[in-house]
Amino acid sequence: MELRADFPLLANNPGLHYLDSAATSQKPQVVLDALRDFYETANANPHRGVYSLSVRATECYHQSRARIAEFLGVRDSDCLIFTRGTTEGLNLVAWSWGMANVEAGDEIVVTGLDHHANFVPWQVLAMRKGAKFRICELTPDGRIDLDFLSGLLNERTKVVAFNHVSNALGTINPIAEIARLVREKADAILVCDGAQSAPHFPVSFDSLGVDFYAFSGHKMLGPMGIGGLIGKREMLEEMPPYQTGGDMIEFVHDERTTWNILPLKFEAGTPNAANAVGLAAAVEYLDNIGMDRVLSHERALMSAAQKRLAAIEGLHIYGPPPSERSGVLSFTLGDVHPHDIATILDGEGVCIRAGHHCAQPLMRRLDVTATARASFYVYNDESDIDALVAGILKAREIFGYVPV
Amino acid sequence: MSPARSSAEIGALYQEMILDHYRRPRNKGTLENPDASVEIKNPLCGDEIGLQVAFDGDSVSDLKFSGRGCSISLASASMMTQLVKGKHRTEIDAIRNEFRNLMIGSNSAGENDRLGSLRALSGVARFPARVKCALLAWNALESALALK
Numbered sequence: 001m002e003l004r005a006d007f008p009l010l011a012n013n014p015g016l017h018y019l020d021s022a023a024t025s026q027k028p029q030v031v032l033d034a035l036r037d038f039y040e041t042a043n044a045n046p047h048r049g050v051y052s053l054s055v056r057a058t059e060c061y062h063q064s065r066a067r068i069a070e071f072l073g074v075r076d077s078d079c080l081i082f083t084r085g086t087t088e089g090l091n092l093v094a095w096s097w098g099m100a101n102v103e104a105g106d107e108i109v110v111t112g113l114d115h116h117a118n119f120v121p122w123q124v125l126a127m128r129k130g131a132k133f134r135i136c137e138l139t140p141d142g143r144i145d146l147d148f149l150s151g152l153l154n155e156r157t158k159v160v161a162f163n164h165v166s167n168a169l170g171t172i173n174p175i176a177e178i179a180r181l182v183r184e185k186a187d188a189i190l191v192c193d194g195a196q197s198a199p200h201f202p203v204s205f206d207s208l209g210v211d212f213y214a215f216s217g218h219k220m221l222g223p224m225g226i227g228g229l230i231g232k233r234e235m236l237e238e239m240p241p242y243q244t245g246g247d248m249i250e251f252v253h254d255e256r257t258t259w260n261i262l263p264l265k266f267e268a269g270t271p272n273a274a275n276a277v278g279l280a281a282a283v284e285y286l287d288n289i290g291m292d293r294v295l296s297h298e299r300a301l302m303s304a305a306q307k308r309l310a311a312i313e314g315l316h317i318y319g320p321p322p323s324e325r326s327g328v329l330s331f332t333l334g335d336v337h338p339h340d341i342a343t344i345l346d347g348e349g350v351c352i353r354a355g356h357h358c359a360q361p362l363m364r365r366l367d368v369t370a371t372a373r374a375s376f377y378v379y380n381d382e383s384d385i386d387a388l389v390a391g392i393l394k395a396r397e398i399f400g401y402v403p404v
Numbered sequence: 405m406s407p408a409r410s411s412a413e414i415g416a417l418y419q420e421m422i423l424d425h426y427r428r429p430r431n432k433g434t435l436e437n438p439d440a441s442v443e444i445k446n447p448l449c450g451d452e453i454g455l456q457v458a459f460d461g462d463s464v465s466d467l468k469f470s471g472r473g474c475s476i477s478l479a480s481a482s483m484m485t486q487l488v489k490g491k492h493r494t495e496i497d498a499i500r501n502e503f504r505n506l507m508i509g510s511n512s513a514g515e516n517d518r519l520g521s522l523r524a525l526s527g528v529a530r531f532p533a534r535v536k537c538a539l540l541a542w543n544a545l546e547s548a549l550a551l552k
Contacts (some may be wrong), residue, residue, distance in 0.1 A: 241509050337474035339449055340418075343531060348416035356450040369450045369472050392412075399475075402427065 001289070001297050003379045008032065010379055016354040017350040017387040022167050022196060022375035024218045027282075030141050031221055034281035038274045047247055047264075058345050061273040064280035065263070071283035072203025072215070074230050079234070081229045082265040082276055088197040089229030090161070090213030092256040092266065093191050094121035096239040097212075098159065106158040109188070111136040112365045113166045113173070118193040119227040131158070134212035138365055142169045144318040150181055157186035162215075168320030169374065170302075170328025172197075177247050179209030189235070193229075199377070200298060200326045202291040205230045214315055217275065219377075222282035226275035228264075236262055243268040286378075296376055298327035301376045305329055305385045312392060314401045318371060326369035327376035330357075333392060336354055336399045338372040344398060345391035352388070409531075417527035418475070418536075420444075426475040431485035433468045440551040446477070446536055450494060451536045453481055455544040461550055463492045467548075476525070476534050481541035493549055500542050506516050507535045 004010045006028040010018060018026060045062045046056040054151045067079035075390040098121075102108065106121045108131050126133035136149045144162060153160070160182045165172050175192065182190055197203055199220035205213050212235075218229040231239075241248055241259055245268040250258040259265045288292065301320045306329065309315055314334035319325055331342055336356035345352055353373045356363045364368060374388055438456035446451045451473040459467040467489060469481045488496050499518050506519060509529035517523070528538045 121426065335453075337535065339474040339534070340476070343409075343534060344414055347409045347411045355448060360450055363450060369452075398414075399423065 015349045019374040020351045021377035031281045038277045044309040067280040078262040083354045085216040085227035086214040092242045096242045098125040102129045106131040108159040110161045112138045136250045146278040157188040163193040165326045168359040170325035186233035197213040201295040217279040222279035231395040292391045298376050311347045313389040330371045330373045335402045341372045344395040345398045348391040350387050350391045419524045421524040422479040425479035425482040431468050439478045440548040442547045457548045462509040476535040477540045480538045
């Protein structure tokens with residue numbers, strides 16, 4: 001795939017090797033154009049005005065929802081709630097469903113692989129409610145230990161939260177198997193953090209077997225500040241609003257208020273219509289490539305990178321083999337701190353993430369404070385791997401190799 | 405502005421002295437009877453530094469540090485312990501201020517330069533994302549002095 005020219009930031013910086021798409025992706029021209037086009041031709045407050053321009057803004061907003069729902073395999077597009085991103089989507093479930101349904105003595109299960117966004121809200125909820133917060137441990141190569149999970153589940157389990165793909169290691173979790181286990185042994189909701197799956201391979205919510213799935217637009221070529229939460233209709237209908245205010249009401253009496261229907265019940269305030277339009281353009285772009293091709297492209301890059309990095313003395317790669325990972329490669333190099341690796345790579349024009357990846361519970365389980373992480377997307381190619389390898393060798397040259 | 409760094413800047417950052425203090429840290433460990441004990445974390449990377457200080461009146465008679473971190477944070481901690489040992493707190497405050505200025509790029513070396521080996525860290529000023537690493541130990545020291 002030769003897509004670099006579609007991305008202005010990359011096209012304008014030929015020496016730049018962007019390998020941090022797991023943090024945020026670059027944006028293609030078509031997404032930037034869609035944003036601009038909305039503001040230039042359709043900008044008004046959706047749902048508010050009787051005038052045609054506001055009607056057009058409303059249409060743009062809901063057509064975008066329908067387009068994104070189609071992309072993610074959601075037949076009932078009103079069950080796709082726009083949020084600021086995955087973090088807000090997960091907090092929405094924890095605060096709305098969780099506060100209404102979790103009682104003292106209940107149990108909430110997360111995993112050692114979770115991002116803080118799918119860990120902390122549940123930890124806080126458990127503390128508020130006097131529920132038990134239980135963490136599913138991992139296999140040595142960084143997968144959810146299904147036997148351990150099975151042992152955690154019981155009739156008190158109310159929530160099982162996990163990620164589809166680990167942002168820190170790239171592990172693709174067996175979502176169907178997890179869902180089957182949970183349905184068999186507990187009466188719990190399944191909450192899936194999809195931040196790292198929606199951008200990288202075909203996802204069809206209706207056949208995932210989970211109750212909630214949250215994702216971020218900015219990691220899938222869309223703008224920052226837009227994402228979504230998809231939920232099952234019967235659950236969303238039952239849940240109390242997460243935030244209250246304009247747009248989400250049916251009628252405001254002096255004493256009480258009734259709620260608007262889905263999805264508006266969960267979208268208080270002026271909606272982020274322009275970014276919804278931008279995200280719809282992003283999924284259109286991804287569909288034109290084909291999500292199967294996105295997956296195979298990343299797989300090919302990952303295997304190539306894995307081979308070359310594994311050959312560097314002192315370099316340790318975390319997580320399962322590349323065939324079971326999405327486009328993430330997490331590594332350490334001898335006793336060189338990942339921050340130092342990232343700074344030296346920066347000198348070679350290579351952007352990688354170094355740190356705990358918002359997954360401190362995982363870092364403790366791996367017994368490291370941080371790792372270096374290279375992540376791939378549609379616009380990367382072999383030359384990015386060349387630059388990555390050259391940068392790592394440079395780090396070794398500066399620091400020498402001292403085994404840990 | 406180019407979105408990436410030049411390798412000259414990288415060279416200026418990773419000076420021999422920094423690598424030496426990283427690999428052979430001075431005053432690393434713990435004191436038996438510290439007067440003040442502080443632990444602080446860098447939320448950016450999860451690194452942490454523990455600092456233990458013994459006082460003799462208003463002077464630091466001994467100090468040791470522990471923890472995990474990058475070359476910049478550990479070298480800074482190591483050099484700091486060497487430099488402040490035996491000094492009066494007012495002098496330490498002055499050094500700390502000078503070092504902070506160096507880190508934001510506004511310091512020029514004068515005749516009475518108090519920073520000594522810490523000048524090896526001057527390249528950090530060009531890397532705003534790493535300034536926190538260099539200041540971690542100094543922030544710990546500031547907290548320890550406040551405990552006294």
